[in-house]
Amino acid sequence: MQTLIPDDLRPLCRVEDIPDNDAIGFPAAPGGFTGLMAVRNGETVRVYLNSCPHIGTPLDWTPNKFLSHDKKFIICATHGAEFAVTDGECLRGPCRGDYLEAVAFELRDGMICVPADAGL
Numbered sequence: 001m002q003t004l005i006p007d008d009l010r011p012l013c014r015v016e017d018i019p020d021n022d023a024i025g026f027p028a029a030p031g032g033f034t035g036l037m038a039v040r041n042g043e044t045v046r047v048y049l050n051s052c053p054h055i056g057t058p059l060d061w062t063p064n065k066f067l068s069h070d071k072k073f074i075i076c077a078t079h080g081a082e083f084a085v086t087d088g089e090c091l092r093g094p095c096r097g098d099y100l101e102a103v104a105f106e107l108r109d110g111m112i113c114v115p116a117d118a119g120l
């Protein structure tokens, strides 16, 4: 049975498409500039704008490479800031105390769906 996704939501991927304890990125929505990233720990998923609060560059240093080697932090490729996976707080780096912008999402039959205008 196919899940109907309303036009005001954008499906990103299924939860199991994100490797456990890892993250993947998504391109900007049509007409948009800022992509998204989703990080998974078990059944817990968090979605953030793929934009560093320091100067707004994408976080990944190569496609889908967002996390530190120990998988504890989201790393900004530009200046190395470290962000908590759990809430996006910058714990070390030039934007310490700032946060990645979290994106609300709904799960529809295991599909991660964000507002269609997320990142616009």
Ligand code: FES
Residues within 6 Å of the ligand: 052, 053, 054, 055, 056, 057, 076, 077, 078, 079, 080, 081, 093, 094, 095
């Ligand atoms: S742009 Fe991310 S730390 Fe500078």
